Amino acid sequence: MLWPVDLELARGEAVALLGHNGSGKSTLLRLAAGRDRPTAGLVRFDGAPMDEDDPTVRARVAVVGDALACxxxxxxxxxxxxxxxxxxxxxxxxxxxxxxxxxxxxxxxxxxxxxxxxxxxxxxxxxxxxxxxHDLLLLDEPEQRLDPAARERLAGALAARRSAGATLLFATHHRELARAVADRVLLLDNGHVVAEGAPERVLAE
Incomplete structure (x- = not known):
């Protein structure tokens, strides 16, 4: 069960979700993408309800999930x-x-x-x-299956997208990726946000 999470992303902000498997990272990303419906509350994108079936939303949101779909x-x-x-x-x-x-x-x-x-x-x-x-980029453990050199390329690519004005929300197990890309880190545990703040402070705690 994912407990209530209140999360707001500013335009051009990069936010990393950290936590062990089952902490709620992927669920939160599916809700943000409009692929799952919240049992309570609202998910809004640019002031409007998030709806994956809305072509105007799909055109502005890019998603990298946990499935190798090609x-x-x-x-x-x-x-x-x-x-x-x-x-x-x-x-x-x-x-x-x-x-x-x-x-x-x-x-x-x-x-x-x-x-x-x-x-x-x-x-x-x-x-x-x-x-x-895209205006919003959602990534679920984008570093998985990548070797160290590829993870470094990924960090550079995501930092460049953030610098170009895209908003990023991504789940990761790699602290270095969060440290290199994120403006803010949320640490999840059993659906709760247990820590939130600048990467260096949250990772140090």
Whole structure:
């Protein structure tokens, strides 16, 4: 059961959710994405109720979940090209090339999902989410399955999105990712927020 959580994100803020497995991080992210309905209270995005079925909301929110969901018959490049076309990414071909480079997938651009390692699949999901325009980025343990070099690239990419004005809410088990990216950290335990504040202070406690 997730107990009442009162959380407000400012535009352009990055907030990290920390806590052990089962503490409520993923549930809170699903509620924020509109994929689960709260039993009480409201989830609002830019003043309006969050609704994943609303195309105006879907167009402004990018989500990276805990499932390796890719189109099985598309190569990595084709997957990103579809995202670019579907979301009207300017100069789509160049943007796809840049995404493949940024996520270490240039050498695997023509590979199908079944030919990619789990870490490469995670990179593809991250590349797809970061490629599309978004105001709010929701990530559930985006560092999972990534090696140390890829986690470092991820931290740089998320910090860049925050600097560009996107709002980030992400769950993580890696303190270094929270320290490198987040403006604020929430520590969850059994659905309760037990600590909240600047990363250095919360992580030290």
């Amino acid at each position: 189109y099985p018959d598309l190569t990595a490049r084709q997957h990103l090209e579809l995202v670019a076309v579907g979301h009207g990414v300017p100069d789509g071909e160049a943007a796809v090339d840049a995404a493949l480079t940024a996520h270490g997938l240039v050498g695997r651009a023509e590979a199908l999902p079944t030919e990619l390692s789990s870490g490469q699949l995670q990179e593809l999901l991250l590349a797809a989410a970061l490629l599309r325009p």
